[in-house]
Amino acid sequence: MIPRLRYPENLVGIKDRYFNKYLWVFYALMVLLVGCLLAFSIFSARAQLKESAFSQTRSLTLALDEINRRQFDAMAVPLEYISSRIQERGGLDSVSDADLNRFFVQAQSFLTEGFIRSIYAVDKEGRVRLTTLLPYGQKLKISYKDSPDFNYLRMQKSYTVFSPRTASVIDKRKVISLNRSLRGADGRFQGLIGITRSVEDFEIFYKNLHLPQGVSFTVFRDDGKVIYRFPDGNGSEGKSFAFAQSINMDGEGVLEGTSRIDGLEKVGYYKFSKAYGLMTYVGYNTDAIFAGWRLASFSVMAIFLIFMGALMFLTNLVRKRQDSLRQTLEDHAAKEDLIRRIQEKTEVLTGHDFLRELGLQISKAFEVRNVAIGVLMPEYANAVKFVVNWVDGTFGTDYIYDLKNTPFDNLKPGEFFVYPKSVSKIFIQDPMLSYRNVESCMGLVLQDSEQRAIGIMMIYSDKEMVDLPLKRTVLSVFAARAGAELERVHTDEIRKEVERLRKQIEERSLQSEKMEAIGTLAEGIAHDFNNILAIILATTEKMLSLHKDPKNQHYLEAIKRAGHRARHLVAQILIFSRKDESSVQLIQIKKIFSEVMGFLRATLPAQIRITLDLADCGDLNINADPDQIQQALLNLCVNAARAIGTEGGEIRITFRQTQIKDHPYVKWSLHYNGEEMDRDEIEKIFDPFYAQNIGMVVVQRIVSNHQGFIEVKSASGQGTDFEIFLPVAVNAEAVEEANLTPYNFKSAQKVMIVDDEPEIGSLIKELLEIEGLQVDAFVDPAAALAAFTELQSQYFMIISDLSMPGMSGIEFARKVREMNKKLPMVLWSGYHQLLDEELQDLNVKMLSKPVDVQKLLTLINAELSQLSAQDISKEAPVPDSAPAKQT
Numbered sequence: 022m023i024p025r026l027r028y029p030e031n032l033v034g035i036k037d038r039y040f041n042k043y044l045w046v047f048y049a050l051m052v053l054l055v056g057c058l059l060a061f062s063i064f065s066a067r068a069q070l071k072e073s074a075f076s077q078t079r080s081l082t083l084a085l086d087e088i089n090r091r092q093f094d095a096m097a098v099p100l101e102y103i104s105s106r107i108q109e110r111g112g113l114d115s116v117s118d119a120d121l122n123r124f125f126v127q128a129q130s131f132l133t134e135g136f137i138r139s140i141y142a143v144d145k146e147g148r149v150r151l152t153t154l155l156p157y158g159q160k161l162k163i164s165y166k167d168s169p170d171f172n173y174l175r176m177q178k179s180y181t182v183f184s185p186r187t188a189s190v191i192d193k194r195k196v197i198s199l200n201r202s203l204r205g206a207d208g209r210f211q212g213l214i215g216i217t218r219s220v221e222d223f224e225i226f227y228k229n230l231h232l233p234q235g236v237s238f239t240v241f242r243d244d245g246k247v248i249y250r251f252p253d254g255n256g257s258e259g260k261s262f263a264f265a266q267s268i269n270m271d272g273e274g275v276l277e278g279t280s281r282i283d284g285l286e287k288v289g290y291y292k293f294s295k296a297y298g299l300m301t302y303v304g305y306n307t308d309a310i311f312a313g314w315r316l317a318s319f320s321v322m323a324i325f326l327i328f329m330g331a332l333m334f335l336t337n338l339v340r341k342r343q344d345s346l347r348q349t350l351e352d353h354a355a356k357e358d359l360i361r362r363i364q365e366k367t368e369v370l371t372g373h374d375f376l377r378e379l380g381l382q383i384s385k386a387f388e389v390r391n392v393a394i395g396v397l398m399p400e401y402a403n404a405v406k407f408v409v410n411w412v413d414g415t416f417g418t419d420y421i422y423d424l425k426n427t428p429f430d431n432l433k434p435g436e437f438f439v440y441p442k443s444v445s446k447i448f449i450q451d452p453m454l455s456y457r458n459v460e461s462c463m464g465l466v467l468q469d470s471e472q473r474a475i476g477i478m479m480i481y482s483d484k485e486m487v488d489l490p491l492k493r494t495v496l497s498v499f500a501a502r503a504g505a506e507l508e509r510v511h512t513d514e515i516r517k518e519v520e521r522l523r524k525q526i527e528e529r530s531l532q533s534e535k536m537e538a539i540g541t542l543a544e545g546i547a548h549d550f551n552n553i554l555a556i557i558l559a560t561t562e563k564m565l566s567l568h569k570d571p572k573n574q575h576y577l578e579a580i581k582r583a584g585h586r587a588r589h590l591v592a593q594i595l596i597f598s599r600k601d602e603s604s605v606q607l608i609q610i611k612k613i614f615s616e617v618m619g620f621l622r623a624t625l626p627a628q629i630r631i632t633l634d635l636a637d638c639g640d641l642n643i644n645a646d647p648d649q650i651q652q653a654l655l656n657l658c659v660n661a662a663r664a665i666g667t668e669g670g671e672i673r674i675t676f677r678q679t680q681i682k683d684h685p686y687v688k689w690s691l692h693y694n695g696e697e698m699d700r701d702e703i704e705k706i707f708d709p710f711y712a713q714n715i716g717m718v719v720v721q722r723i724v725s726n727h728q729g730f731i732e733v734k735s736a737s738g739q740g741t742d743f744e745i746f747l748p749v750a751v752n753a754e755a756v757e758e759a760n761l762t763p764y765n766f767k768s769a770q771k772v773m774i775v776d777d778e779p780e781i782g783s784l785i786k787e788l789l790e791i792e793g794l795q796v797d798a799f800v801d802p803a804a805a806l807a808a809f810t811e812l813q814s815q816y817f818m819i820i821s822d823l824s825m826p827g828m829s830g831i832e833f834a835r836k837v838r839e840m841n842k843k844l845p846m847v848l849w850s851g852y853h854q855l856l857d858e859e860l861q862d863l864n865v866k867m868l869s870k871p872v873d874v875q876k877l878l879t880l881i882n883a884e885l886s887q888l889s890a891q892d893i894s895k896e897a898p899v900p901d902s903a904p905a906k907q908t
Contacts, residue, residue, distance in 0.1 A: 048333060055325055063318045067311065071288055074310050075275055078236070078303040079290040082273070085238055086292040086301045088226050093199055093297050096216050097180065099128035099140065100201040103214050113144065113203050113212045121151050129153070138196055138219055144212040147171050173244060174200050175210050180297050183215075184248045184258060195220045197248060199297070220249065227251050235309025239282065243270065243298035250282070257282045264300075271295060280304060360498055362386065367499075372513070373408065375506045379499060380411040383480065387492060391457060391481040394467075395422060396507055397474055398824060403430065405477055408510060412457075424477075426450040432466045434474040435500075437493055439463035441486040454481075461486040465496045467504035476507045519780040526784050530791055550587070557584050607750055608650070610641050610676060610687060617651045624655070625662050628669030638676035641687050642750045645727050653723045656716035657691050657743055664695035664741065678749065685749040686729075694740040703733050728886075770817040771795045772881070775805040775833065777825040785820075785877075792878055802828040806836055818845045818884055820877075834863050845884040847877075 103124045110116045116124075125140045141152040147166030165171035174181050184197045196217040203211045232238070232251075240248040245261045262281045268274070273292040280287050289304035363382045370378050380392040391412050395405030403424045410417040424430050427448055428440050440447065441461050445454040453459070459481045469475040478496065486492070561581045564573075618633055625631060654674075661672050673692045678685060698706070707721040724731050729747040772794055776782035782798040789796045797816075799805035802825050809816065819837060823830035830848045837846065848860070849868040860867055868877060 048329065048336075052329060059318075059322060059325070063314075066314055066318075070310050070314055074288045074305040075290060077233070078288070078305050079275075081232070081236070081238065081303040082290040082292045082301055085227070085240075085303065086294060089240065089299060089301060090294060090296075092218075092223065092226075093180075093182070093299075096199040096218060097201075099131050100180075100199065100214055100216055102128050102131065103140070104201050104203065107203060107214075112205050113142065113150075118151055125151070125153050138194065139217045140214070141217075142212065142214045143171075145175075145210055150212075174202065174213055177202070177243075177298060182242055182248055182297050182299055184220075197223060223249060224251070233305075233309075235306035236303060237283075237306075238301065238303040241300045241302065243293075243300065247282070248299065255283055268300070269293065270300075276302065276304070360495055363495070363499065367502075371509070372506055373510050376409045376503065376510070377411075377416065379503060380409040383478075383495075383499075384411050386495070387480060387482070389480055389482040391459075391479075393422075393479045393481075394476060394503065394507065395479070396476045396511060405429075408476075408507070422453075427454075428462050429464055429477055429479060432464075432474070432477065434466055434468045434472060436466045437464075437496065439486060439489055439493075441489065457481060458483050460484055463489075463492060463496075465500050467500060467507055469504055469508040475504055475511070478503060515778060519778070519784070522781060522784040526787055530787075605644055605646055607642050608645055608647050610638050610643060611635050613647055613650055614654070614674070614676075617654055621655065621658055625658060625672075626667075626669075628667070629662055629665055629672060630670070631658070631672045632674065634673070634675040638678065638687065641676075641678060643687060643727075643747050644750045645747070649723045649726070653720045653745075654691075656720045660717055661691065661693035661695060661741075665693055666695065670694045679746070681746065686746045687749055689745040689747065691743045691745075692740055697737050697739070697741055698733075698735040703735060706733065707731075728883075771797055771815050773805060773809065773816050773819045774798045775802050775819070775821040775825070775830075776800065777802075777822060781822075789878075789881075794881070802830075802833045806833065809837060810840065813841060813844075816844070817888060818847070818881060820847045820849065823848045831863070834865050838863055845888075847880065 106124045107113055107116050107121075110120065121142055128140060139152055139154050142150045143165060144150055147168070149165070170183055174183070179202055181200045181202070182197065183200060196219055198215045198217040200213050200215040202213050205211055227238075228251075237250065237252060239250045239257075241262075241264075242248055245263055247257050247260055247262070250257050260282075265276070265278070268276070268291065270293055273290070275288070275290055277288045279285070286307045287304035288307060288310070289302055291300055291302040293300045363379070363386060366382050367375055367378045376394050380394055384390075384392045392409070393407050393411070394409040395407045398404050398406055398421075405422050405424065407419045407422060410419055424432075428438065428444060428451070432438065439461075440463070443460070444462050445451075445459050448454055454462075460483050462479065462481045463486060464477055464479040466474050467476040467478060478500070480492075557580070561577055561584060564577050614633060614635065618631075621631060658672060665672075671694055675690045675692075677688050677690075679688045680686070706717050708718075721731060724745055724747070727747055729745060732744045732746075733741070734744070735741040772789060774782050774785055774789075774796060776785070776798070777800055779800050782800060786796040786798040797808070799808065802821070805821075806828075809819070821830045821833055825833070834846055834848065837844065842864075846863070846865045847868055848865055866880065868880070
């Protein structure tokens, strides 16, 4: 930790530090005291206002309850009269419609004509028997049987009140009705009688009350249904609302809380009338009660806060001057100390060592978890490869980091950036931020000697970033040195790659000269030896036809067998020298291997057991030369027998079908339990200059000519396995006509190589020309594009570097594809993980650096074979690329 510096007292305006310190205590006590007084007065005024509101609503509730009681008492008189007359006649079922109508007429005489709107009777099934609004004898055909209100009337006591939501179904007017239940001597429900009054009759009394603003009253039925509400702006009449548990259903009391009808906060009073099952409630909106109180309270509080704020602001200006001076001195000392410590650790280091130590020291100095230094990769336009990755106290794995949708996206040379907090929430698509629980990050774009962006220094922390000016100054001091060392590391890698390619050229050139000499010698020997064999075999056949003596024939047969063995040896020499003319045809695996098994058993020693398993190969066909396939099998078995030795053993041959890059292949496995081979022997078994016998070299050549490859596995105690992969013929007709012989590079068109490093391009050109190819090499992609535009018919393939200044390999491929959609193209680079999808869209193949020339030649051979097959309208399946040998 950097020690805090003591600032000199003569640099500040206020020297009395004790007064400056305890002044804030005085302010806090003043705020606390005045705040308590204001709170006491505010809540005292609120309690008085609420008490006044309860008093007003209680008076209104009792007055309204008295009005309602009188109105319903007047309506109950005729109902009691009609009920008594019906009971005298034995119940509603025993009263005729004529008598019932007479009772209604007599009941109307109790009140004035305009008081009663309608009297009606409903039987126990819910059907209206009679109403005063209809002529005598005419029944209203409306059923109440399924109505919830009718069921409620049947369950309640003698009197119930009912108000329809819109209008009465009897007189088509908005009314309030009082119902009287009729029950027999046994207490069973027989029906009901009711009387209705217009709501307008009740409103006359309510409107004369002149309610204050913010006051409303509601009349509820005892099941929570609203009978009447004034004023009713929400249309709540007829709706049901559950009462709070604190309501006394037999008395009265206060209510406070949120209204379930209009959602407003209210204080009020209620009165329950048990006779008719009604509750009257008057509520006072608290917004109306406390409107003036809130305004006064906020005004007083605002004035006090403004006064105290002004006082504190003046004091704070003085303290800020003190803090500013002290902070300036401390920041200056901290920067010098931090820079000095980092310089002491890194001044004697260079290259990669300097970058690693710089990342380590910055992590310690800034107290962060992760410091990374990455080199920009132009071929991706927005990605870096980490060369230093210090994570949680150790150096982590160097890998490719895509900058898209990250804090480091689209940065400019020399740019400094920082996200002091919540960076993982801002860039939610960056998986590394959430994985490492990153809270903040900062970084600096590094430049090379030509002021071009070459890399990025990235710093991550799981805490909020502080002291940003200090950190920015430190990073700026070391930015130029870090950029120069990063450029040096990149240059060294290119130099090593050039040196490796130069050595490879020398080795392949020497190898090519040896192979050419062996091929020429093999061709001459094979030509002369075939002439000799022709004379020997012809003479032997003639003597066999002339001499019938079994004793003489025995010797002649021995001469004949020796001649045929010599002929097979010549065939191997021709295959090895690449001068043989194979006869490719569609062959069935079962047939060709079953035929050769008898010859194998006769050829191999008796102590060696050989088994052939063809159960898993089905009816698979391959495009091959039968003689060469049989020759390869014979050579493999002879090699296995030599490894097994005289003690005896087993050779097991199996077949099965497999898939390699979506192409069907047949896997031909030969296992024997002889002496195992070490790694050096496996690597040299197919090398003609190191192999113990030419037979295995011939096997490798035969498999390669048939577009296949070989893998060799050997382990102590488990024996040795030769696994040969040959492509399956999918389309029989196309395969029969396909020409699968090795392509003659000398007859091909030109190959274009584009690489911004002149040494690499020229060296690859020399390697390909050794094999007989015509090659044009370009350093500038723009010049290569111009040459292709003018002479594109001369080129059959383009090979380009992925990372080039001015125009990347991807951009170059896009421009070529605009002119030619089908031309084979290959890009090579050390890093292509991020381009798989884009390469697929452009139909471009990829090779990894450092370039394996053998793989490149195999790829060129495959493309030439495919182009040749297209020229003669053939569609044989050709694998993308397969190594001739894998270990």
